Amino acid sequence: MDDVRNYKCPACGAPLVFSGSKQTLHCSSCGNDYDAETLKIMDDTVNAAKSESKFDWTHYTPRDFEPADAEDLATYSCPSCGAEITGDDSMGSTVCPYCGNSTIVKGVFDGAFKPDFVIPFEIEKNKAVELFEADAAKKPFIPDEFKDRKRIQEMAGVYVPFWTFDCDCSANITYRAQNVRMWSDSRYDYTQTDYYRLLRSGSVSYMNIPVDASLKADDAYMDALEPFDYSKAVNFNSGYLSGYLADRYDVSVEDSVERANRRVENSTTAIFRDTTAGYQIVTPEFTNVQASQGKVRYSLLPVWMLNIKYNGQNYKYAVNGQTGKVVGEYPTDQSKKRKYLGKTFLKFFIPAAVIATAAMYFFF
Amino acid sequence: MNISIKAKRTAAVIAIALVIACLIPAAAFADTVTIPAPDEAQSAYVFDNSGYITYDGIMILDTRCEWLKQDGINVIISVENDPSALADQMADSRAQGLEGGNGVVVAINTTTGESICEAYGTAAEVITDERCGNISGIAASELAENGVYRACQSAVYNIDRVVNDGYEPQKVDYFMPSVTDNAGYLSESELIDLKQRLDGLRADHNIDVAIAIDAQMWGDTVEQAADNTYDYYMYGAGAGNDGILLYISKEPRMYQMTTYGYAITAFTDHGIEEIQSQMLPYLRNDDYYSACMAYADEAEYMLQQAESGAPYDVDSGDTPMDTSMRIWYSLRMGVFAALIFAIIAALIATRSKSRQMNTAREKTDAHGYMKPGSLNISGSRDVFLYSHLDRREKPKDPPPSAGGGGSTVHISSSGRSHGGGGGSY
Numbered sequence: 144m145d146d147v148r149n150y151k152c153p154a155c156g157a158p159l160v161f162s163g164s165k166q167t168l169h170c171s172s173c174g175n176d177y178d179a180e181t182l183k184i185m186d187d188t189v190n191a192a193k194s195e196s197k198f199d200w201t202h203y204t205p206r207d208f209e210p211a212d213a214e215d216l217a218t219y220s221c222p223s224c225g226a227e228i229t230g231d232d233s234m235g236s237t238v239c240p241y242c243g244n245s246t247i248v249k250g251v252f253d254g255a256f257k258p259d260f261v262i263p264f265e266i267e268k269n270k271a272v273e274l275f276e277a278d279a280a281k282k283p284f285i286p287d288e289f290k291d292r293k294r295i296q297e298m299a300g301v302y303v304p305f306w307t308f309d310c311d312c313s314a315n316i317t318y319r320a321q322n323v324r325m326w327s328d329s330r331y332d333y334t335q336t337d338y339y340r341l342l343r344s345g346s347v348s349y350m351n352i353p354v355d356a357s358l359k360a361d362d363a364y365m366d367a368l369e370p371f372d373y374s375k376a377v378n379f380n381s382g383y384l385s386g387y388l389a390d391r392y393d394v395s396v397e398d399s400v401e402r403a404n405r406r407v408e409n410s411t412t413a414i415f416r417d418t419t420a421g422y423q424i425v426t427p428e429f430t431n432v433q434a435s436q437g438k439v440r441y442s443l444l445p446v447w448m449l450n451i452k453y454n455g456q457n458y459k460y461a462v463n464g465q466t467g468k469v470v471g472e473y474p475t476d477q478s479k480k481r482k483y484l485g486k487t488f489l490k491f492f493i494p495a496a497v498i499a500t501a502a503m504y505f506f507f
Numbered sequence: 508m509n510i511s512i513k514a515k516r517t518a519a520v521i522a523i524a525l526v527i528a529c530l531i532p533a534a535a536f537a538d539t540v541t542i543p544a545p546d547e548a549q550s551a552y553v554f555d556n557s558g559y560i561t562y563d564g565i566m567i568l569d570t571r572c573e574w575l576k577q578d579g580i581n582v583i584i585s586v587e588n589d590p591s592a593l594a595d596q597m598a599d600s601r602a603q604g605l606e607g608g609n610g611v612v613v614a615i616n617t618t619t620g621e622s623i624c625e626a627y628g629t630a631a632e633v634i635t636d637e638r639c640g641n642i643s644g645i646a647a648s649e650l651a652e653n654g655v656y657r658a659c660q661s662a663v664y665n666i667d668r669v670v671n672d673g674y675e676p677q678k679v680d681y682f683m684p685s686v687t688d689n690a691g692y693l694s695e696s697e698l699i700d701l702k703q704r705l706d707g708l709r710a711d712h713n714i715d716v717a718i719a720i721d722a723q724m725w726g727d728t729v730e731q732a733a734d735n736t737y738d739y740y741m742y743g744a745g746a747g748n749d750g751i752l753l754y755i756s757k758e759p760r761m762y763q764m765t766t767y768g769y770a771i772t773a774f775t776d777h778g779i780e781e782i783q784s785q786m787l788p789y790l791r792n793d794d795y796y797s798a799c800m801a802y803a804d805e806a807e808y809m810l811q812q813a814e815s816g817a818p819y820d821v822d823s824g825d826t827p828m829d830t831s832m833r834i835w836y837s838l839r840m841g842v843f844a845a846l847i848f849a850i851i852a853a854l855i856a857t858r859s860k861s862r863q864m865n866t867a868r869e870k871t872d873a874h875g876y877m878k879p880g881s882l883n884i885s886g887s888r889d890v891f892l893y894s895h896l897d898r899r900e901k902p903k904d905p906p907p908s909a910g911g912g913g914s915t916v917h918i919s920s921s922g923r924s925h926g927g928g929g930g931s932y
Contacts, residue, residue: 348881492849500841
């Protein structure tokens with residue numbers, strides 16, 4: 144053997160002794176034999192899996208706007224919620240996309256950071272409203288008044304700032320697996336359990352994982368609007384902003400990285416887990432995920448935002464400005480919900496009662 | 508009348524000694540009739556020269572006469588089969604044995620079919636000539652239809668009726684009402700209802716189906732109490748006294764079904780168990796009316812089965828009560844299970860619909876952002892570690908119980924064989 148290592152028996156933990164006659168590592172405590180080469184590979188993988196996961200993102204240096212780009216822009220601030228949004232200098236009356244307040248104040252453009260790329264709006268405002276109404280119409284417990292009497296504040300088109308993350312991810316994961324077999328003969332019942340250790344190493348790459356960089360934009364809403372088609376992304380040009388508002392980032396890369404890491408780790412472990420088929424019970428043992436070549440970009444993604452006041456509460460909605468996907472929270476008419484509950488209960492209860500009674504009668 | 512049998516027996520033995528002492532001078536006056544030696548059954552009141560009455564029959568009649576004596580009337584029963592022994596002559600002879608010369612003598616000749624009832628001394632005031640005539644007529648009729656033992660039973664019964672209840676003698680199919688409640692377990696209307704039911708069964712099947720409820724158990728064991736009640740109160744139909752009696756005692760809480768004669772065949776051990784299983788839940792819950800009705804329903808079923816030639820036994824299926832209980836049980840369980848299921852299912856369905864109301868949800872994975880084709884599993888190895896075999900010996904099934912069916916019998920204090928079963932509730 145090249146290096147001196149003391150191997151422990153994977154089954155009982157007792158020290159293993161090399162048996163020259165059998166050319167294996169033997170455990171005197173439980174009597175199992177293991178192949179030396181296999182043990183070494185396993186040991187290496189386990190050690191790799193045991194170490195801490197690392198995510199290595201390159202630091203982002205923001206770029207500034209060229210003065211020429213900046214001359215048509217103005218900064219709008221909302222006295223109600225404190226949002227500061229960039230927009231066309233010549234925009235008429237605008238409504239705050241985050242809280243629906245219509246008394247926003249225009250100010251001098253103070254040079255927001257220039258994005259790396261933008262996905263332009265493909266959905267027009269009318270279409271967005273239409274899509275929203277269609278979505279609302281399908282909801283099961285919408286109060287009737289909401290459909291008829293909603294007070295729509297202006298739907299506002301906003302470019303929401305996002306950090307997008309690319310990385311290569313390598314992983315070392317070990318699993319414990321079991322297969323159980325049961326059978327009987329005339330005298331005994333047998334249960335045989337085979338124990339395995341599964342080793343997986345590999346890599347996978349990710350592109351454009353988005354994390355919204357605006358404090359004001361609700362993470363849940365922005366996540367739910369995914370996916371955006373990045374093949375339509377273009378290099379930023381201030382011309383795209385005309386007629387729309389653009390928010391600037393106020394969440395740093397460092398603060399956003401955590402969300403990206405989590406998503407990368409979850410996806411990687413899941414996809415590796417998919418490769419462990421063929422066992423009845425699989426439990427992860429040690430997991431090591433490393434992200435490298437991490438690249439961060441600052442981008443603007445198109446979103447239609449709508450606020451509706453109903454029964455004294457503000458309901459927010461977002462429509463993906465590229466794909467038209469609608470997300471949001473609708474008010475629930477409790478009586479409709481109760482009626483549905485009651486109807487469904489009867490639907491299940493009556494046939495179930497008949498079947499259950501018959502089953503009880505014939506089998507007991 | 509809850510005097511123990513033992514006391515009665517002792518009294519009987521002493522009485523016999525006295526009678527023998529008295530009979531010796533009486534023998535001198537009798538001319539054509541010889542008084543034979545007493546039977547194997549030691550009785551002071553019952554003299555059977557025909558041999559037709561069984562041992563237990565004599566014991567029972569003897570006890571009844573003893574009770575009547577305590578009620579103030581001496582009774583002697585005389586049975587002959589010698590055609591030359593005329594009944595009225597027999598009566599006068601036997602009358603010599605009446606204490607103080609007061610009492611009633613019932614004389615029956617099984618060969619001639621004669622039956623006579625004579626009252627002597629003070630007894631004649633109560634048992635008038637007319638009544639004597641009735642009693643005789645009824646006894647003769649019973650003798651012809653059901654044999655001498657039944658005739659004797661009817662005589663004793665009628666004397667009792669007249670003396671204790673003030674009723675006129677009557678020919679009856681059954682000597683006891685079908686339902687007797689001395690513990691107040693049943694209300695008036697329940698009693699009437701049950702009586703009607705059981706009287707109907709008595710009429711339909713020519714067998715006694717009865718219920719007797721005592722406040723205090725008449726015996727050391729409920730088995731004794733039930734058997735003795737059946738025997739000494741003369742339950743049972745026809746010559747064979749066939750019938751089943753459900754005996755319930757309030758103190759202690761015990762019950763017993765006792766069977767005699769044909770009822771032993773009709774109600775097998777398994778059948779009795781079946782009735783028990785139907786009655787017991789009601790008894791335990793103090794629902795006596797339902798318990799008695801269950802008894803009546805099951806008894807009816809068993810009698811029908813017996814009449815069709817196949818008494819209800821281990822290889823029979825479910826009784827109608829079993830079936831209806833099963834249906835009811837299945838319904839309850841089925842509805843309950845369906846209720847739970849439907850509630851859960853409806854909640855899940857509604858929750859799922861509710862979730863549609865809010866589509867804003869954070870994402871925790873990056874599946875959509877995986878570069879296609881970038882997944883590269885460079886190292887994949889499944890290492891077999893070890894195997895563990897667990898071996899468990901199979902539990903041995905207990906041998907099947909030796910259930911063959913049929914009815915077990917036991918001997919009661921009168922000497923009769925009774926079947927049945929019971930327990931505490």
